[in-house]
Amino acid sequence: MTNGKELLLGEPERVFRREESPVLRLNEEEANAAIDDTDALDDDHRMILNMGPSHPSTHGVLRLMLEMEGETILRSKPVIGYLHTGMEKTAEGLSYLQGATNVTRMDYAAPLFSELAFSLTVEKLLNIDVPPRATWIRMLMCELNRVSSHLLFQATNGMDLGAVSMMIYGWREREEVLRFFEKVTGLRMNHNYIRPGGVAADLPDGWREDVKKLLEIIPPRLEEYDILQTGQPIFRERLQGVGVMNPAEALALSATGPILRSTGYAWDLRRHMPYLAYDEVDFDVVVGTYGDCFDRFAIRLNEIRESLKIIEQILELMPEGDYRIQNKKVTPPPRARIDESMEALIHHFKIFTEGFHVPEGEVYVAVESPRGELGCYIVSDGGPNPYRMHIRGPSFVNLQTLPHLMEGGLIADGVAVISSVDPIMGEVDR
Amino acid sequence: MTETEESNEEVEEKTEEYSGPTSYGVPVTESHDQVVLHPAPTQLLETVTLLKEDGFCMAIDVTAVDYLTHPGRKDLPAGLNPERFEVVVSLINHDQGKRVRLRVQAGTDNPTVPSLFDLFPGTEAMEREAWDLFGVVFEGHPDHSRILLPDNWEGHPLRKDHEVGRIPVQFSPEVGRH
Numbered sequence: 001m002t003n004g005k006e007l008l009l010g011e012p013e014r015v016f017r018r019e020e021s022p023v024l025r026l027n028e029e030e031a032n033a034a035i036d037d038t039d040a041l042d043d044d045h046r047m048i049l050n051m052g053p054s055h056p057s058t059h060g061v062l063r064l065m066l067e068m069e070g071e072t073i074l075r076s077k078p079v080i081g082y083l084h085t086g087m088e089k090t091a092e093g094l095s096y097l098q099g100a101t102n103v104t105r106m107d108y109a110a111p112l113f114s115e116l117a118f119s120l121t122v123e124k125l126l127n128i129d130v131p132p133r134a135t136w137i138r139m140l141m142c143e144l145n146r147v148s149s150h151l152l153f154q155a156t157n158g159m160d161l162g163a164v165s166m167m168i169y170g171w172r173e174r175e176e177v178l179r180f181f182e183k184v185t186g187l188r189m190n191h192n193y194i195r196p197g198g199v200a201a202d203l204p205d206g207w208r209e210d211v212k213k214l215l216e217i218i219p220p221r222l223e224e225y226d227i228l229q230t231g232q233p234i235f236r237e238r239l240q241g242v243g244v245m246n247p248a249e250a251l252a253l254s255a256t257g258p259i260l261r262s263t264g265y266a267w268d269l270r271r272h273m274p275y276l277a278y279d280e281v282d283f284d285v286v287v288g289t290y291g292d293c294f295d296r297f298a299i300r301l302n303e304i305r306e307s308l309k310i311i312e313q314i315l316e317l318m319p320e321g322d323y324r325i326q327n328k329k330v331t332p333p334p335r336a337r338i339d340e341s342m343e344a345l346i347h348h349f350k351i352f353t354e355g356f357h358v359p360e361g362e363v364y365v366a367v368e369s370p371r372g373e374l375g376c377y378i379v380s381d382g383g384p385n386p387y388r389m390h391i392r393g394p395s396f397v398n399l400q401t402l403p404h405l406m407e408g409g410l411i412a413d414g415v416a417v418i419s420s421v422d423p424i425m426g427e428v429d430r
Numbered sequence: 431m432t433e434t435e436e437s438n439e440e441v442e443e444k445t446e447e448y449s450g451p452t453s454y455g456v457p458v459t460e461s462h463d464q465v466v467l468h469p470a471p472t473q474l475l476e477t478v479t480l481l482k483e484d485g486f487c488m489a490i491d492v493t494a495v496d497y498l499t500h501p502g503r504k505d506l507p508a509g510l511n512p513e514r515f516e517v518v519v520s521l522i523n524h525d526q527g528k529r530v531r532l533r534v535q536a537g538t539d540n541p542t543v544p545s546l547f548d549l550f551p552g553t554e555a556m557e558r559e560a561w562d563l564f565g566v567v568f569e570g571h572p573d574h575s576r577i578l579l580p581d582n583w584e585g586h587p588l589r590k591d592h593e594v595g596r597i598p599v600q601f602s603p604e605v606g607r608h
Contacts, residue, residue, distance in 0.1 A: 400555050
């Protein structure tokens, strides 16, 4: 690491503290005891406050245990698990073909990224390459999904901060994207579209026109957001200088995505460790300067513009060809073949009853989801189900930054901080 | 306690005998072009410290695998004693765009590895998750508690000998079939 970079990184010591850490390391009983007996805490003026799990601004079922002094947050602890349904255990009972239906339910605001990470991992274990068109369709869908996910953030972030009309506007634009998803995949969310071996179906007729229409609709609406939010003095006042973090702290806390980039540290897997065909398109990695809530907001807004830029290039570069690999052991044969060929019928039957076998091994593949590095680790024992499937959810890891960002802030700023971390609880709890 | 200490020593001895390729002082293998290191639990902190000094600036992931019903791992370096529980740590080097994975044989009865908190505080939640779902003990962890399941939960559900739970559903006899 060069000296210049070290200067830029800042001091990470704050996050290494074991004693006097902003992380409230109390369990349920200790917290209850502290609520009943105020002497248990160091200072008489301190109190333990519970926030959530059902609170409009905690984004799902996030619960926070806060140690307050007046209105100032001293220590805090995100309490999670309210949405835990054992999806990693479920994955062990599903075949590789069914697996995508499971992971897609994790990050429900950006489901295609979980499917992509899962499919890329399985394909790596199988040692297969998907056709170019499948790769580009995946890129198109993922970038549109990044747009819809960041639009959702614009809606909820505005709502959390009192810009209530943003809720309507963000939702409105997101719905335009979801309408296209419905046309392509059949579903607005939880698509099960990206599967090992390619994608579920080719893009429908007229998809170019639909995407072009989206590219026309969204940019002027983003300008409206700028007027409503970015240039708004009250809005800026709520976000600037709130929840500040330096790059060294973000690195130490394993924070990825907009949180890491907001500190001025340019790290985007699409650019720095390209997957799919991201090395063939031109786009910028958006970074912040101060690592505060405003930077995190602005990064997500500008990443929509970058994604639209990528989508525009995909429209030109989209190759013709097959949308899934013609490997009868992995992808089902076309319906018409089943009537003609005994082998096709057998392959079809085998794939949908037993599933396909994946060679023994273990592999980790990561993609850049709207929330950061989304990784998938699969151990195969050679059977038709994964022996172990683990998803590294960016929301789960990023949530650790909360106590550090909220330390010393007001409780009203805490809401802004939660919103700017943008956790999706389905992915946190899995 | 003595049992685990003994088994750790055994692993160490075997590692010393190991004559294959090493990296950062521990056996190294490759899995689908990805670099995998195999430190013993006693070597973990030392290896991760070396890696951190070498530019691996972020601990991306910490998880565990229970190999109880696995037919047998063929991808371990020769001489390494396979244990039931394996802790898998992924690190990333931003400057060189490289990743490395560490597979630690954590033990069979009382899987224990040192916590990486003092090197990468970001592993706190991930180690709590591995404890919660696998029962792997991370020595020196600042908050060694369950994270996804309630505090009073019994067992570690991602273990292979933990059955998938089912809630009995009581159908009312009055409501007939239509």
